[in-house]
Amino acid sequence: SAIFPVKTVLNIPVTGVYGTTEDGDECYLPILDQHFYYYKQEQLHNLMQYFARDYFNNMPPEALHRYLMLGQPWLEEITIRVKPYKQHRAENKEVSSKILQQVADRFPRKTKVTSIAPEVAWERRELVNSLQKKLDQEAVSVVLIGDQGIGKTTILLDVAREIYRSNSKRYLWRTTPQRIIAGARYLGEWQENCEELMQELQATNHILWINDFVHMTMVGGDGAEDSIAAFMLPNLRQGQFQIVAELTKAEWDQLRQRLPDFAAHFHVVSIPKLSHKQLFKITELFADYVEKQLDISIEKTAINLVYRLLERYIRYEAFPGKLIKFLTLCVNEAYTNNEQLIDNEKVLTKFIETTGLPKFLLRDDILLDKAALHDYFAQKIIGQQPAIERVAELVMIFKAGLNDPNKPIASLLFAGPTGVGKTACARALADYFFGQGQNLNPLIRLDMSEFQHPVQVERLLGNNTKPGKLIREVRERAFSVVLLDEIEKAHPIFFDILLNVMDEGILVDANGRVTDFRNVILIMTSNLGARQNKPITFTNNRDNNDIINVVKNFFRPEFYNRIDQVITFNALDAATMENIINKELAALNEREGFKERNLSLNFTAKLVKHLIKVGFDPEYGARPLQRIIERLVVAKLADFILQDIEIHSVDLKVDWDGENLVICNKFMEVD
Structure with a gap:
């Protein structure tokens, strides 16, 4: 830019909006995007001139011209209606939970639990009592950290029951980030729903239990700064409501990296692993429960076998979750089949169905042939x-x-x-x-x-x-x-x-x-x-x-x-190709069309030699051979059997006469 001397004075109109805010008297120049604070009303005009001159200083004529061509700004007033909510928590008074009922499920449940495994955190009583104190008395937000299957969900279900017993008006409401914003169609709707949700939590003193917590920083906007977590952060910071969640350590690390300020407002509780003695105590309690409820017994040797199999092969889940889950599968099957005993054989059969591993690999008493x-x-x-x-x-x-x-x-x-x-x-x-x-x-x-x-x-x-x-x-x-x-x-x-x-x-x-x-x-x-x-x-x-x-x-x-x-892998020679052709041709007998008609295919050595001659390509291996078989053999067989729809229970001889495929049949005697 450069300075251009002129003889006349150029008058440039500048519009400002001023008023009193929480931080003091403030003025904003909308077109210039400049704002400043002032202390006395009489200073306002001079301050506006100062900031305008600073903005226009050294501006070339073209830019000044573009500014002068702008229209006159205007001011509109927008009225926002806010639903009145009492700011204190109502502990003994019924308050509406309309949004909570729409986006979350209440715990403890009103209905009777129908699952085989009871929702009881066996061997975790001390931890349950500690969590109840943090949520009910200290009123903090808590995140449980532990491996998948270690029992985080069951612990929270037990905590929900204890909180309800101590305060019958207080529940845990379980939801997910995706469910909170589900159904929002227009701009600002999910924020409005979320605001109402937080107001209900504050008014009712209930606790929000969020599953899939790692997505709190990803749902709602393009980044963590626009997410549900960021939207809830001011209210969470002021302690207006509580959240409880469950995560693995890796998930927690990801959430902390995305929005550290949000994560900082949670009290972290790590779930320790159970000892072997505690695990077997839990299985004994589970077995006693199943026997009393369903009259199905689980042998102790079967429990020991389940533990060994899960310890070696199912390492991506933790005890006791994977133990109870697998035993529940066995009990379900026994109940369906009206069986009253789960032994080693039933455990092995179920594990084979689950993993696909053959029995001889699972049993040490079977030698490998x-x-x-x-x-x-x-x-x-x-x-x-x-x-x-x-x-x-x-x-x-x-x-x-x-x-x-x-x-x-x-x-x-x-x-x-x-x-x-x-x-x-x-x-x-x-x-x-x-x-x-x-x-x-x-x-x-x-x-x-x-x-x-x-x-x-x-x-x-x-x-x-x-x-x-x-x-x-x-x-x-x-x-x-x-x-x-x-x-x-x-x-x-x-x-x-x-x-x-x-x-x-x-x-x-x-x-x-x-x-x-x-x-x-x-x-x-x-x-x-x-x-x-x-x-x-x-x-x-x-x-x-x-x-x-x-x-x-x-x-x-x-x-x-x-x-x-x-x-x-070796390149294929002609001798190997002959073995491959015989294998591919024999496999044709297993195709549905031949099996339905009870047809048996027999291929001659002449045909095999011809297929080697036309289908063997050392550079491309056996794949061209498969195409040749489909074209020269399968297509001709299809044409042959479709000419006689009554053909059934026949031995077919497939030969090569030097120029064409020859198919002969000899009807078999049928009893």
């Missing part, structure tokens, strides 16, 4: 004897209980050309380990070529509002094989995330929630080093070492060192 183990994988994985040996070793280590309990069961990298059995091996491991009882597929498969950019990683892991695909799948199937196909194509940021998974077996999301990978077999596949000018055949150690060297050079040392085993 090594021959059957190798035969199982040899039938599933054709022509990959070294890989079969490695996965068999993995099973033996797990059976012996020698795997590291604080990591995934195994972190493996399958390296080799495409179409040689890497995915088939992962599927076989999933079926063998976790396929005995689960209704869901124990194989979680993710194509890492879909996550090549940093923004795509959010789809995999999630954000503040919802978990990503990997997190969601593992939480749903804690016992599973996680297959990360073509891992080398993922963005490097994902390798950094996997470091903690491979090292500690856990992954903490943006909300501080822990996802447990310690019952997962993590398998990554890669084609690194497998593409050269000619197909690779893994027939000697030098070729295997070449693949491993390429893998080492691609991944950072800290990532490579966390991989338990790099398992190389």
